[in-house]
Amino acid sequence: MVLLETTDLVAFYRDFQALFGIDTRLNEGETVAIIGANGAGKSTYLKAVAGLLPSEPGSVYFGGKPIGALGAAEIMRLGIALVPEGRRLFPSLTVEENLLIGAHGRAVPGPWSIEAIYALFPVLKQRRHQSSTTLSGGEQQMAAIGRALMSNPRLLLCDEISLGLAPIVIRDIYQVLPRIKAGGTSMILVEQDIVQAMKVADRVYCFQEGRVSLSGSPSALTREQIHAAYFGT
Amino acid sequence: MLALLDTVIQGVLLGGLYALFALGLSLIFGIMRLVNLAHGDLIVLAAFVIFALAKALGLNSFGALVLAAPVLFGFGYALQHFVLNRTLGRDILPPLLVTFGLSIIIQNGLLEAFSADTKRLSAGALETASVSLLPGLAVGVMPLLTLASAVGVIFALNYLFYRTPIGRAFRATSDDPEIAQLMGIDNRRIFALAMAVAMVVTAIAALYLGTRANFDPSIGPARLLYAFEAVIIGGLGSFWGTLAGGIIIGVAQTVGAHINAEWQILAGHLAFLAVLVLRPRGLFPRAVD
Numbered sequence: 001m002v003l004l005e006t007t008d009l010v011a012f013y014r015d016f017q018a019l020f021g022i023d024t025r026l027n028e029g030e031t032v033a034i035i036g037a038n039g040a041g042k043s044t045y046l047k048a049v050a051g052l053l054p055s056e057p058g059s060v061y062f063g064g065k066p067i068g069a070l071g072a073a074e075i076m077r078l079g080i081a082l083v084p085e086g087r088r089l090f091p092s093l094t095v096e097e098n099l100l101i102g103a104h105g106r107a108v109p110g111p112w113s114i115e116a117i118y119a120l121f122p123v124l125k126q127r128r129h130q131s132s133t134t135l136s137g138g139e140q141q142m143a144a145i146g147r148a149l150m151s152n153p154r155l156l157l158c159d160e161i162s163l164g165l166a167p168i169v170i171r172d173i174y175q176v177l178p179r180i181k182a183g184g185t186s187m188i189l190v191e192q193d194i195v196q197a198m199k200v201a202d203r204v205y206c207f208q209e210g211r212v213s214l215s216g217s218p219s220a221l222t223r224e225q226i227h228a229a230y231f232g233t
Numbered sequence: 234m235l236a237l238l239d240t241v242i243q244g245v246l247l248g249g250l251y252a253l254f255a256l257g258l259s260l261i262f263g264i265m266r267l268v269n270l271a272h273g274d275l276i277v278l279a280a281f282v283i284f285a286l287a288k289a290l291g292l293n294s295f296g297a298l299v300l301a302a303p304v305l306f307g308f309g310y311a312l313q314h315f316v317l318n319r320t321l322g323r324d325i326l327p328p329l330l331v332t333f334g335l336s337i338i339i340q341n342g343l344l345e346a347f348s349a350d351t352k353r354l355s356a357g358a359l360e361t362a363s364v365s366l367l368p369g370l371a372v373g374v375m376p377l378l379t380l381a382s383a384v385g386v387i388f389a390l391n392y393l394f395y396r397t398p399i400g401r402a403f404r405a406t407s408d409d410p411e412i413a414q415l416m417g418i419d420n421r422r423i424f425a426l427a428m429a430v431a432m433v434v435t436a437i438a439a440l441y442l443g444t445r446a447n448f449d450p451s452i453g454p455a456r457l458l459y460a461f462e463a464v465i466i467g468g469l470g471s472f473w474g475t476l477a478g479g480i481i482i483g484v485a486q487t488v489g490a491h492i493n494a495e496w497q498i499l500a501g502h503l504a505f506l507a508v509l510v511l512r513p514r515g516l517f518p519r520a521v522d
Contacts, residue, residue, distance in 0.1 A: 052411060072414035082415050090408040093401065101401050105417010151417070 102150030110152025248480030249380030273457030309432030468515030
């Protein structure tokens, strides 16, 4: 069953057009990776899906419902959660408060609760009363993922979750993604770390200058195809 | 010596009134970064609402406050929802212009409805009641109640902000309004709730404004000035800091008046300037502004 579909999705930052007719599809339970160079439009795509950027009403469908005209808060309540680039935890909230507020607009039963998040990332339980500003980069990323999971989303959007982290930390974070998927959550991963993304993705879209330059299953795509789609050579 | 002690105590108690003026302003600025130039006039408006309710229903001022608080809560919500939310954005000029205009509208509306005559809220026997602290040193019950109310309001606001889900949403929206939306938080509703709560605090401030001194439609801007000074001295976004700011202005004013009656207002402003020079971010700034 198709969970998310974008058709001819365009997005603008004021007068600057960042996306030019993006067509994508995600089936229920699937993990899709979106790769591409800096400025390819990957984060813009996630922002448009999450409602942080306006888009045409019929250009984004979620669970068969058009959501393009909805705001971010309404879209979150339908079951789309975004882990934003740079984590962006709330600095005046403790770690536990950051997690709890993830379910503010959507408290639905599901596999993810505060205890389940602590089981997934035990270090967060140790630091639950600390300010989120005192966490390391990796711990902040765990808290940002946990915050998004607290709403038991049907679709988790992850924007550059490996950015700025040490390789060992990236490995730890990528190790939990299969557990999230096993809980029934579909995922879209925006990544520059192609190797990591290809390992966990069922399908890949490569973006270039605001357009889809390549798509397919990771096993079906050759290194040369990806290189050409990524760099436009 | 006793006279100086009395002066300082009176200043501290006066600081409670200034803190009450400032708490609503601090709350609004803290959550939505809105500089509300109509805040002083909203305090005066609230005083007139209490006055009108007390007169119409034959209530004392405290009873009228209980009725006025939900009315002003609704007014604050509507004001933010229908007017001020439309002005918020990257440009700081629209909210300044609109609240400046609102200030003028409130003043003229009150002049039309209540005339320019001064009014006063009655506190009955409490107005003249006093408590003896030392032989030869007594303080009025109303000033004591004012300070106690300011402390009570701060405890209540801190409980709301740090112990409830809506307080969490207030702080999250203040930290990062864009990401707060991703938590399912409707920023516009949060802002409207914040203004509604601020108007309840304003109503409490108005009760003490009107029971301690005469008021008329024109005195709002001066209250706004004291409120601004208290907020800035305390450090933006800190409620206890706002109380400290109010007390510093209050003590400076009473000490100034003790030296020379003409120096009362000037001394408060000089204290404000001194803090600005020494601690430009205020005495208790939040870690993240």
